[in-house]
Amino acid sequence: MEGSPHYRPLYRQVYDFLVKQISESVWRPSEPLPSEQALAEQLKVSQGTVRKAMDALVAERLIDRRQGKGTYVAEQTQERALFRFFRLAEPGGARKTPTSTEESVKRRAARSAEIQKLGLSKGDQVVEILRTRLVDERAVVFERNILPLRNFPDIDRKRPLPNALYAMFQQDYGVNIVSAEEELRADAATAEDARYLPVEIGAPLLQIERVAIALDGSRVEWRLSRCDTSQLIYAVTLS
Amino acid sequence: MEGSPHYRPLYRQVYDFLVKQISESVWRPSEPLPSEQALAEQLKVSQGTVRKAMDALVAERLIDRRQGKGTYVAEQTQERALFRFFRLAEPGGARKTPTSTEESVKRRAARSAEIQKLGLSKGDQVVEILRTRLVDERAVVFERNILPLRNFPDIDRKRPLPNALYAMFQQDYGVNIVSAEEELRADAATAEDARYLPVEIGAPLLQIERVAIALDGSRVEWRLSRCDTSQLIYAVTLS
DNA sequence: GAGTGGTCTAGACCACGCA
DNA sequence: GCGTGGTCTAGACCACTCT
Numbered sequence: 123m124e125g126s127p128h129y130r131p132l133y134r135q136v137y138d139f140l141v142k143q144i145s146e147s148v149w150r151p152s153e154p155l156p157s158e159q160a161l162a163e164q165l166k167v168s169q170g171t172v173r174k175a176m177d178a179l180v181a182e183r184l185i186d187r188r189q190g191k192g193t194y195v196a197e198q199t200q201e202r203a204l205f206r207f208f209r210l211a212e213p214g215g216a217r218k219t220p221t222s223t224e225e226s227v228k229r230r231a232a233r234s235a236e237i238q239k240l241g242l243s244k245g246d247q248v249v250e251i252l253r254t255r256l257v258d259e260r261a262v263v264f265e266r267n268i269l270p271l272r273n274f275p276d277i278d279r280k281r282p283l284p285n286a287l288y289a290m291f292q293q294d295y296g297v298n299i300v301s302a303e304e305e306l307r308a309d310a311a312t313a314e315d316a317r318y319l320p321v322e323i324g325a326p327l328l329q330i331e332r333v334a335i336a337l338d339g340s341r342v343e344w345r346l347s348r349c350d351t352s353q354l355i356y357a358v359t360l361s
Numbered sequence: 362m363e364g365s366p367h368y369r370p371l372y373r374q375v376y377d378f379l380v381k382q383i384s385e386s387v388w389r390p391s392e393p394l395p396s397e398q399a400l401a402e403q404l405k406v407s408q409g410t411v412r413k414a415m416d417a418l419v420a421e422r423l424i425d426r427r428q429g430k431g432t433y434v435a436e437q438t439q440e441r442a443l444f445r446f447f448r449l450a451e452p453g454g455a456r457k458t459p460t461s462t463e464e465s466v467k468r469r470a471a472r473s474a475e476i477q478k479l480g481l482s483k484g485d486q487v488v489e490i491l492r493t494r495l496v497d498e499r500a501v502v503f504e505r506n507i508l509p510l511r512n513f514p515d516i517d518r519k520r521p522l523p524n525a526l527y528a529m530f531q532q533d534y535g536v537n538i539v540s541a542e543e544e545l546r547a548d549a550a551t552a553e554d555a556r557y558l559p560v561e562i563g564a565p566l567l568q569i570e571r572v573a574i575a576l577d578g579s580r581v582e583w584r585l586s587r588c589d590t591s592q593l594i595y596a597v598t599l600s
Numbered sequence: 601g602a603g604t605g606g607t608c609t610a611g612a613c614c615a616c617g618c619a
Numbered sequence: 620g621c622g623t624g625g626t627c628t629a630g631a632c633c634a635c636t637c638t
Contacts, residue, residue, distance in 0.1 A: 131607060157623060168609045189624045190616035207599055213544060301600035305452060307590035308547035308565035326547035326565035351546035358597055360446055361540035368615070370626060396604060407628045428605045429635030
């Protein structure tokens, strides 16, 4: 009793171990984990305990279980990464695949808003990406991404950038995005918006502000999207 | 093996049984279920199987487990129902509690858009509720609700309507809302919007269209909210 | 101390994928 | 037919709440 103020179930410890292996790339995306039995023996716990730990990882979409085959580290394919967080769709729900046109990629010192949103320190550098995203060959989103350079050391030298950045985050930098906090509001189109999107100044746009959260809880992307929702809608399911 | 094309695990059958008890109000909101052991004996399965079935119910927020005490049918208090689905908050995430002013409640025949959205039949009746919702004494949302009369027989005679309709749905009609599909877009304020909200015609508003889904999968509410997001934002966490 | 949910085990058996 | 994940059991013990 005394000496252990915080009770920590066995399966939690197994969970932490598994997360560690994945985040340190001991097991890499699309590779199989050892079987549940093998892990149970290695960690000296029962198969049920390993299973319970894995249940949480499945829920967080960090691993995939395939009955009869094995358990694999989930891979963020372009397709999967896109549809997980890109919410623009046709009214009714049919998902649309966007393409993206890169406008600019710049490295610079972080500004105070960015320092605050991303939990950086003064003097830290960031990479700013401006893109226009098209659906059905129509420009519908003008997007500004801010990435801490420390998490993505040479990202400003990679061209072209893929459509789904998060797949690249995982592949090239070992950064797994597990969730994103979004704040939406309606706003009038500015002159800058009108330069990138076929809208009139003053037209209503949907602004999406996103902070993406990595596996270790750190905030690794700040994104501001200005969306023309005259043809598309932003779809969410609350539960 | 033949004769059973669809494999149906035991815990699924237990799950179905529990859902049935709750949806038929055999166990009512805030009341305790029988203990896991008691249910296991009654249903002739092991405690672990009952537990696994209940895990799903916890995830769907239909029951609450309290260690040392028991398992209870989740109760949609005003507070809980509100914060579960009402997403307007201050920038940064601090939740705001809205109040509501009732503008009108009318019973009428369903229109074709409503028939389609709610899966009704021609000639079915609906109740239409118009409300203005205030945050910090400021009108920020103008809202139109469409409810099938068949699900809520005398709802047009209840006054005043509570702030959180879903708590009343559960309490008075046994209807549990488990999820909601929302479609958001930016739109310019119309003359009607300007009558209810302190905004200029043409100002950008956030429109939220929601279909609420009940425990049995049926769509029981269609809601259109027009929101002034000059002070507040719509907050979601994607995961 | 009695009763409830929560964890953990060891072992059996089922469903599935593949060679 | 073997190996993997998926289900199910019976029983032990732990943590928590209330009396």
